[in-house]
Structure formats: C-alpha cells, structure tokens
Amino acid sequence: MSDDIIKRLREAIATRPTPGPWKIRAERYRFIHVYATGGGICHLDTVDGEGAANAKLIATASPDNIAALLDRLDAMEREIERLVKENTARKKAKRLLVRI
DSSP states (O other), rough: HHHHHHHHHHHHHHHHOOOOOEEEETTTTEEEEEOOOTEEEEESSSSSSSHHHHHHHHHTTHHHHHHHHHHHHHHHHHHHHHHHHHHHHHHHHHHHHHHO
C-alpha cells in the first residue's frame, strides 16, 4: 500500500464522514441504498450483480472500518520497526562475540 493511499485515507477519515455502521437496503428490487443511522450515504439505481457488489463494498468501507484498518497497519509498522531494531542489535552482538 503506497504512502499516498494511506495519506488520502487518513485525510478522508479526518473530514468526519457519516459515522457507521453503514448498511444496505434494497427497495422494490430497483434501488439499493447504503445508509447509516442519521442519513443516506449512497443511492444506486440498480440491483444487478455489479450494483449489489458496489453497495456491499461501499457499506463495508465505512469510516470506522477504514480507521480500524489504518490502526492495524500502524501497529504492524511499529512491530516491524521493533523487530528490525531487535534483529540489528542481535547481529551487532553476534559480530562482537565473533571478535572475542
């Protein structure tokens, strides 16, 4: 995932979009609404496979879910950084032992 995508996601979350959870509601087999408590998010004019798939993706990509994904990414990056430092320290210690 590029830093630009992460930056754009963080900026989008910072604008405080409609809070979730977001849900899908089909009406009269013609329209699909993605909605949250307090208002609509998106209205799709079709319930075909593609429209339904788009609605599911939009609903799943709620601000809460994106924020949770970014939090997990941050935690993983911190863990990678910690492991790299630990590995570097072990290699340094091993080199020192070899000299003795």
